[in-house]
Amino acid sequence: MSRKIRVLIAKPGLDGHDRGAKFVARALRDAGMEVIYTGLRQTPESIVNTAIQEDVDAVGMSILSGAHNTLLPKVVELLKEKGAEDILVFGGGVIPDSDIPFLKENGVQAVFTPGTPSEEFVNFIKENVRKDG
Amino acid sequence: MTIRDEFNKWREGVHGKSVSRFPERKKEFKTSYGETVEPVYCPEEGGSAYLETRGFPGCYPFTRGVQPTMYRGRFWTMRQYAGFGTAEESNKRYKYLLGAGQTGLSVAFDLPTQIGYDSDHPMSDGEVGKVGVAIDSLKDMEILFDGIPLGDVSTSMTINSTASVLLSMYIAVAEKQGFSADKLNGTIQNDILKEYIARGTYRFPPKPSMRLITDIFEFCASNVPKWNTISISGYHIREAGSNAVQEVAFTLADGIAYVEAAIKAGLDVDVFAPRLSFFFNAHNNLLEEVAKFRAARRLWSEVMKNRFKAANPKSQMLRFHTQTAGCTLTAQQPDNNIVRVAIQTLAATLGGTQSLHTNSRDEALALPTEESVRIALRTQQIVAHESGIADTIDPLAGSYFVEALTDSIYAKARKYIERIDELGGMVEAIEKGFVQQEIQDSAYHYQVAVEKGEEVVVGVNKFQMKEEPPTNLLKVDRSIQVSQIAKINDVKSSRDNDAVIRKLAEIKAAAQGSDNLMPKILEAVKVYATLGEIAGTMQEVFGEHKESVVL
Amino acid sequence: MDNKLKFDFRDLAKLITKIENDRLGAEDVLKNIYKENSETVVIGITGPPGAGKSSLTDRIIKEYRGLGKTVGIVAVDPSSPFTGGAILGDRIRMGDHATDPGVFIRSMGSRGSLGGLAPATIDILNLMKSSGFDVLIVETVGVGQSEIDVMSIADTVLLVLVPGMGDDVQALKAGIMEIADIFVINKADKDGVERLVAEINMIINLNRHRLEWEPPVVKTVATENTGIKDVMEKISDRDIWLKNYGTNVKADRLSSQFKQMALDRIGGNILAILEERGIFQNWTLEFSAGRSNPYKALKELDEKLKIEWSDK
Numbered sequence: 004m005s006r007k008i009r010v011l012i013a014k015p016g017l018d019g020h021d022r023g024a025k026f027v028a029r030a031l032r033d034a035g036m037e038v039i040y041t042g043l044r045q046t047p048e049s050i051v052n053t054a055i056q057e058d059v060d061a062v063g064m065s066i067l068s069g070a071h072n073t074l075l076p077k078v079v080e081l082l083k084e085k086g087a088e089d090i091l092v093f094g095g096g097v098i099p100d101s102d103i104p105f106l107k108e109n110g111v112q113a114v115f116t117p118g119t120p121s122e123e124f125v126n127f128i129k130e131n132v133r134k135d136g
Numbered sequence: 137m138t139i140r141d142e143f144n145k146w147r148e149g150v151h152g153k154s155v156s157r158f159p160e161r162k163k164e165f166k167t168s169y170g171e172t173v174e175p176v177y178c179p180e181e182g183g184s185a186y187l188e189t190r191g192f193p194g195c196y197p198f199t200r201g202v203q204p205t206m207y208r209g210r211f212w213t214m215r216q217y218a219g220f221g222t223a224e225e226s227n228k229r230y231k232y233l234l235g236a237g238q239t240g241l242s243v244a245f246d247l248p249t250q251i252g253y254d255s256d257h258p259m260s261d262g263e264v265g266k267v268g269v270a271i272d273s274l275k276d277m278e279i280l281f282d283g284i285p286l287g288d289v290s291t292s293m294t295i296n297s298t299a300s301v302l303l304s305m306y307i308a309v310a311e312k313q314g315f316s317a318d319k320l321n322g323t324i325q326n327d328i329l330k331e332y333i334a335r336g337t338y339r340f341p342p343k344p345s346m347r348l349i350t351d352i353f354e355f356c357a358s359n360v361p362k363w364n365t366i367s368i369s370g371y372h373i374r375e376a377g378s379n380a381v382q383e384v385a386f387t388l389a390d391g392i393a394y395v396e397a398a399i400k401a402g403l404d405v406d407v408f409a410p411r412l413s414f415f416f417n418a419h420n421n422l423l424e425e426v427a428k429f430r431a432a433r434r435l436w437s438e439v440m441k442n443r444f445k446a447a448n449p450k451s452q453m454l455r456f457h458t459q460t461a462g463c464t465l466t467a468q469q470p471d472n473n474i475v476r477v478a479i480q481t482l483a484a485t486l487g488g489t490q491s492l493h494t495n496s497r498d499e500a501l502a503l504p505t506e507e508s509v510r511i512a513l514r515t516q517q518i519v520a521h522e523s524g525i526a527d528t529i530d531p532l533a534g535s536y537f538v539e540a541l542t543d544s545i546y547a548k549a550r551k552y553i554e555r556i557d558e559l560g561g562m563v564e565a566i567e568k569g570f571v572q573q574e575i576q577d578s579a580y581h582y583q584v585a586v587e588k589g590e591e592v593v594v595g596v597n598k599f600q601m602k603e604e605p606p607t608n609l610l611k612v613d614r615s616i617q618v619s620q621i622a623k624i625n626d627v628k629s630s631r632d633n634d635a636v637i638r639k640l641a642e643i644k645a646a647a648q649g650s651d652n653l654m655p656k657i658l659e660a661v662k663v664y665a666t667l668g669e670i671a672g673t674m675q676e677v678f679g680e681h682k683e684s685v686v687l
Numbered sequence: 688m689d690n691k692l693k694f695d696f697r698d699l700a701k702l703i704t705k706i707e708n709d710r711l712g713a714e715d716v717l718k719n720i721y722k723e724n725s726e727t728v729v730i731g732i733t734g735p736p737g738a739g740k741s742s743l744t745d746r747i748i749k750e751y752r753g754l755g756k757t758v759g760i761v762a763v764d765p766s767s768p769f770t771g772g773a774i775l776g777d778r779i780r781m782g783d784h785a786t787d788p789g790v791f792i793r794s795m796g797s798r799g800s801l802g803g804l805a806p807a808t809i810d811i812l813n814l815m816k817s818s819g820f821d822v823l824i825v826e827t828v829g830v831g832q833s834e835i836d837v838m839s840i841a842d843t844v845l846l847v848l849v850p851g852m853g854d855d856v857q858a859l860k861a862g863i864m865e866i867a868d869i870f871v872i873n874k875a876d877k878d879g880v881e882r883l884v885a886e887i888n889m890i891i892n893l894n895r896h897r898l899e900w901e902p903p904v905v906k907t908v909a910t911e912n913t914g915i916k917d918v919m920e921k922i923s924d925r926d927i928w929l930k931n932y933g934t935n936v937k938a939d940r941l942s943s944q945f946k947q948m949a950l951d952r953i954g955g956n957i958l959a960i961l962e963e964r965g966i967f968q969n970w971t972l973e974f975s976a977g978r979s980n981p982y983k984a985l986k987e988l989d990e991k992l993k994i995e996w997s998d999k
Contacts, residue, residue: 033772155989682782
């Protein structure tokens with residue numbers, strides 16, 4: 004049975020630069036996925052609730068303000084709290100390489116910085132989403 | 137009359153008068169082999185078409201520049217946008233920059249400040265002090281400008297939805313330093329429309345936001361006359377992925393919307409229009425960018441003269457600040473960015489900018505370090521003092537290519553403005569998502585072209601190499617949020633809380649009615665009402681904007 | 688989660704996914720939990736893109752939450768016909784409810800479901816109805832047949848229009864205008880409102896003779912919360928009307944709903960059998976060879992079915 008991959012693309016925090024997030028959303032749609040786009044200023048709580056209600060396979064978040072070390076691990080933690088740790092979490096934006104190990108230790112499965120070809124994140128999602136149901 | 141006659145007339149009249157009042161930087165400008173460099177060069181033939189579409193520096197339609205002497209009189213203002221962490225740290229950086237020869241301040245605020253949340257608001261978590269300085273109350277503003285005499289510097293503040301509050305705080309600090317508001321020089325960005333389109337730090341819906349802007353226009357015209365009350369910004373429209381024509385068209389369309397709103401509010405166009413300023417992006421495509429700036433100047437002067445019947449030449453001048461393009465910086469091989477910024481510096485200055493911020497090489501990675509900021513400033517200084525481009529005005533005029541692009545950008549931007557008029561104006565076009573859609577499509581197509589290698593980005597999709605992760609990046613400490621919250625608690629326990637409640641109630645009443653909000657806000661900041669309290673009070677009346685996303 | 692609700696949101700969300708991906712499998716679950724809940728109010732909201740449907744939905748959710756009612760929303764956006772992908776952005780306008788335990792929002796791509804949009808949406812709404820929501824809202828864009836089919840399951844259909852559409856209203860007249868129980872003119876602070884009202888009234892007048900319920904016209908500016916109380920009042924009027932005079936409407940809807948489900952099922956099954964036995968492919972070959980044609984084949988099919996049915 005061909006199952007549609009559903010991905011939530013969100014902008015956590017207050018930063019309004021959504022060029023990257025919108026590009027990712029369009030690229031995922033063009034790769035045949037269903038993308039739930041929630042726009043700017045999402046709190047970790049609202050992102051997690053949305054991910055659960057929409058039963059997405061992955062959550063992608065873009066941050067350019069430097070708040071990534073606070074917000075990304077928070078989302079992972081809340082997903083776990085709600086028993087939804089099977090949802091894939093990835094991040095993007097202006098994130099220094101030196102922060103990536105910290106984020107990965109905290110459950111962010113991948114970080115895509117500017118210049119990443121879309122093929123790379125599309126394949127990452129296809130290969131890593133849960134295979135059941 | 138021939139062009140030569142007109143030139144002579146200009147040389148004697150407009151230019152001559154200006155030089156006699158403000159002498160040029162040098163008695164004489166010369167080439168390396170001793171030839172005198174003229175202030176401006178122009179064609180010998182061509183007649184009226186040239187005069188109508190190009191003219192002379194400081195004269196309508198200002199295609200060749202807004203001042204008669206341009207950089208021969210004075211270089212552009214070198215203004216580096218800075219601010220991070222606490223007011224104390226930013227204050228130190230400002231003093232460093234002023235000491236390094238910078239000629240104006242440019243304040244970056246953190247996102248909670250830009251949107252009007254105090255540092256202790258849940259939405260502020262993780263954002264405090266990150267992309268700029270955190271300001272919660274007048275207390276922070278006093279620290280930010282400690283030891284910097286506000287009557288002697290010009291300060292640009294990147295602040296939009298909460299511009300009314302931050303400007304009030306600036307005035308209040310200046311008054312405490314002994315400078316009255318009429319002595320103050322500077323700019324607030326105050327351009328809310330592009331926030332809805334591209335930058336995202338909106339708070340209130342368009343209608344009340346436009347009212348706040350016209351309130352500021354009116355208040356400043358009589359109280360802070362030297363202040364630039366708005367910086368109509370194409371910079372972020374370009375960063376969001378638009379092309380050069382869209383940058384010009386949408387920025388000027390925003391400008392038209394503000395002028396219309398101010399006229400509708402009963403203001404005289406020739407009273408507020410001279411205080412309008414613009415803010416553009418400088419990209420890598422050097423010659424196209426120069427043409428862009430020239431086309432924008434011509435188009436704006438025509439709009440002001442013909443559409444709004446502005447008679448004061450100052451109302452017809454498009455004066456602008458430029459920032460080099462952040463989106464062209466790459467995280468890969470970051471030192472390459474120094475070269476990109478140098479090209480963009482040339483684009484801005486050959487295009488006749490009034491002030492310039494040059495980005496630092498490491499900004500695709502993090503906030504810039506002091507060393508990177510210095511190189512960026514030095515880039516401007518080298519172009520100004522060593523390249524010779526500042527010795528004559530509008531040096532690329534007459535290039536077949538540049539002139540052709542100037543005409544085509546002018547014509548295409550005009551078409552866009554006509555289309556926006558058909559849609560019912562810029563506010564309407566934004567609400568319909570037209571503008572966002574156009575930008576979005578350009579951005580997407582560019583990105584696809586990069587992925588296919590049709591557009592080359594050096595170090596990203598060609599000439600890549602393995603590199604060590606960069607070190608030495610500036611990091612903002614998370615403890616700032618904690619100390620900032622402590623400061624708010626301090627302020628709240630030491631101020632006159634009854635006065636705050638009274639002043640906030642007055643703001644609310646003014647927001648519900650039609651009185652100018654500025655005097656009320658100024659009184660509230662003086663009794664140390666916090667930014668979040670003031671913005672929150674206005675939100676009770678105005679509501680909160682929700683974006684209309686177009687994908 | 689609100690304690691009136693029977694399911695955990697995560698379980699509910701997963702069941703919806705199952706319906707979207709594997710309807711037959713989901714039926715086994717649905718048949719055990721289905722509960723006709725006549726107390727649930729089902730509201731359909733439709734209209735052209737950009738009319739402000741999500742803003743209106745957002746306001747309506749707020750009103751119901753103010754009354755303490757739980758609300759479930761299914762928001763349908765079009766999928767790309769080329770890739771099957773979709774960008775579902777209706778939640779942007781409903782962001783305030785993301786953390787409200789009494790609100791459940793689900794976005795759907797119009798082609799994301801097997802066997803068509805309407806059957807899957809019916810299943811999802813039935814599931815949500817059975818989970819005990821007080822109010823269900825289904826939001827669709829546009830005016831296609833499948834959107835009209837979706838709307839056929841709502842008690843009350845709000846058709847959202849905006850001024851300045853010009854001749855578009857005329858184009859909408861066929862089909863979509865007839866399913867409207869309440870006309871909402873959103874962005875009513877714009878020019879052209881009166882003209883739009885006049886056009887709508889004309890259409891209502893033309894159809895008056897065959898309408899039991901005369902659709903009211905309400906003006907709103909959803910982003911400024913203007914006119915929302917009027918909308919709520921009309922929805923409640925409609926509700927009272929349905930309770931008093933609308934037993935037929937409800938029964939009709941149940942029966943047409945089931946008819947659709949049955950048709951979908953029987954048709955699908957028969958086709959499957961025909962394909963399995965190679966009959967379908969054989970017919971197609973016969974057509975191209977000129978030995979038979981679709982009408983002859985239909986006749987044959989008719990005969991076959993009659994025999995099969997009478998056997999049982």
